[in-house]
Amino acid sequence: MLDSKIPGGTLDSKWTKYKGNVKLVNPANKRKLEVIIVGTGLAGSSAAASLGEMGYKVKAFCFQDSPRRAHSIAAQGGINAAKNYQNDGDSVYRLFYDTIKGGDYRAREANVHRLAEVSTNIIDQCVAQGVPFAREYGGLLSNRSFGGTQVQRTFYAAGQTGQQLLIGAYQALERQVALGTVTMYSRHEMVELVIIDGKARGIIARNLVTGELERHFGHAVLLCTGGYGNVFYLSTNAMGSNVTAAWKAHKQGAYFANPCFTQIHPTCIPVSGDHQSKLTLMSESLRNDGRIWVPAKQGDNRPANEIPEEERDYYLERRYPAFGNLVPRDVASRAAKERCDAGYGVGSSKQAVYLDYAAAIQRYGKAEVSKRNLGNVAPDVITALGKEVVKEKYGNLFDMYAKITGENPYEVPMRIYPAVHYTMGGLWVDYELKTTIDGLYALGEANFSEHGANRLGASALMQGLADGYFVIPYTLGNYLADDIRTQSISTDHEAFVAAEKKASDRINTLMSIKGNQTVESFHKRLGKIIWDKCGMARNAEGLKQAIKEVQALKAEFWSDVRIPGEINGMNPELDKAGRVADFIELGELMCLDALERNESCGGHFREEFQTPDGEALRDDENYMYVAAWENKGNSWELHKEILNYEIVKPSQRSYK
């Protein structure tokens, strides 16, 4: 039975009540309790630092050479919090409501409300750590708006918000390393979970430098291993982002929830050729000031600047007058795909739309002229001043665009197209962030919670830090309080021996195949299947076919992959092979989940289920549940967590 363990009481009192009644562990006992944290992104670093400060003995793992390099570092646009510093009507309730609505009514109310409640503490904590958020001239914190909301609640540090937040958490983590409460294992990859008497008790990690398999014991294990967007091969995720840790847990009993809920981000740099290894995001914050358009005429090949105003179609402003360019991501992505599929796309591939800053440059330029009392000035002065403002706000993003494309976005509109960005699905967790395996927790993007079928911008950073700083410190204690008498278990225990053998057998098998095809080529093929048939639009026919193709690909992988190098030593190809093997299995489950959900909601768009004007058509009567999949070896069993909306009344999302 799936028990989400949502505490009783009114929605806004649940978390306070929970904290008031939660079991505590006294300081002397904390020192005896060991906690394994896999992953050092925002979720993992913040959890490691906080639990270390509380006195637990923490072991933290990451596959990069330093915890500071986790994928969170790449987040650009910002982090939400219900501070209402702008006095524009924001509140905890509104942030809660926007998130539930943005998620197309497929998230759990209690979790989302808790998230909105602690959001304000996050900003305070980060400021105290020295995170240099953007500020106004008066010295106070600055905010911007983001998609799917009508208030300004996004805190940011230029286009490097994730970097600054992660460095804050990383520094807090390193402080604990210095104090001896946290031991850091960089260049280590978790390759197996160890379960003893039904409880998660440790991991097997591969030391990526020496190739050795190591056994690590913990009274509890926290997976903070990020999302699985790289199943698509091309995504905005870092190259190493993977599902392996979560997948190992899944194969040993942790349910995987809503795997088909993936987010395709509307504003990324388009694919330029077969060689492409990853895609680059242009932060959603650019939609604040930039205007999105395509030529009004099909197949118009004129350069953007030669297309007059009246021959442009600002299709988001046209279709969604209330939110305009700031509609949620799923809506914006589909609208771009619709225009390109209909033959209005731009650029050499025709798979792109324009993101135009000309109007914003003029607007900011004029504002500067009046701010500085310059009176009547020449148009190029206005343009120059406007560019300065845009540069201050978005400079690093514009630079990035210029480096990749060789074009100057201050002069010509950027070309953008949707790309895989974030995964709402993940390990199923209850209110305490515990998976269906006792003692195993999932935090951050690795779990499925909070964002339903579509995540709003600037709320992943918020969730990662909420989970790590403010939720797990309470909920983990509630579990460990009953475990204070459990002595550390020796890693000679048979469960450790068996788990290590399983991991080493798998590595040996992979190395012994000695086939003809590279890991990369398999990954590319997997990505293409999933993108074509389980991407921005899906249908039953395609999904059934995709499942067959993925199964065939799996068989081919295990009989024909070629991995160079050795087991005992640094071998990036071997690491990648293990990850791709897991992605292939996940790909099948994603298609299965998408096939089973006969409705459209958020990022899951089933072509058979749409309104006459092409919007997602939900089926609340039959699908208002979390699909939690149990692994049964070669098949899966579906468990449903029915979602009860006590406060918000689900309706068709409208951004018109």
Add this chain to the structure above:
Amino acid sequence: MQHYSMNLKLKVWRQKNSHDQGHFENYDVKDISSEMSFLEMIDVLNERLIKEGHDSIAFDHDCREGICGMCSMVINGQPHGPWKGTTTCQLHMRAFKDGDVITIEPFRANAYPVIKDLMVSRSAFDRIIQAGGYVSVNTGNAVDGNAIPIEKDKADDAFAAAACIGCGACVAACKNASAMLFVSAKVSHLALLPQGEPERKQRVVSMIAQMDKEGFGSCTNTYACEAECPKEISVMNIARLNREYLQSSLSGS
């Protein structure tokens, strides 16, 4: 933008592990598109090497968008290659032309042992941060984010210093393998903010002590670091660090 295709000669540093001596290996690569990133060019070569039964070239990378600090490589003598303010992963092949010879080596410094091929260990940087590169504030101890206003200029300067990605190119660029730019960026970031004030004196002393212990060389103000830094961290930070250090030593703490 006109795209073109090119053939290149690569001289790549190959080294099995930290004990191996290492040597250069020559490779011809063909039909490289000017639209590719530098690392995608190496991906293409690696795919070929694997197919031919050789080991692939090991190199560090992750975000491939210039922010994680994982990629390294010295390209034609320059850490992160020829483009100013650019990481290796952001370098694109339109920086090169048909027939070019490109030499690719790991970042070299005593404090950066080679792990394999182009991959080095930069864990010394983490230990320098452990020595004091933080504000000692436990979770839950914070006052309201707007309780202490910070002048915009100061906040902007702190941000500019905090933009350091910890890549270590400054060390690789320096003939003394000094880590001063990296350390000064962190010292500046925190010294500029009121939150960093209470530990200001201790921080700079401890971080410098750790830097010396790790075997980085001393700074002789040649500024090669600033020229090669992909985030264009200013050497003004080194001046600030020196002031901070002097004041801390004078006040005897």
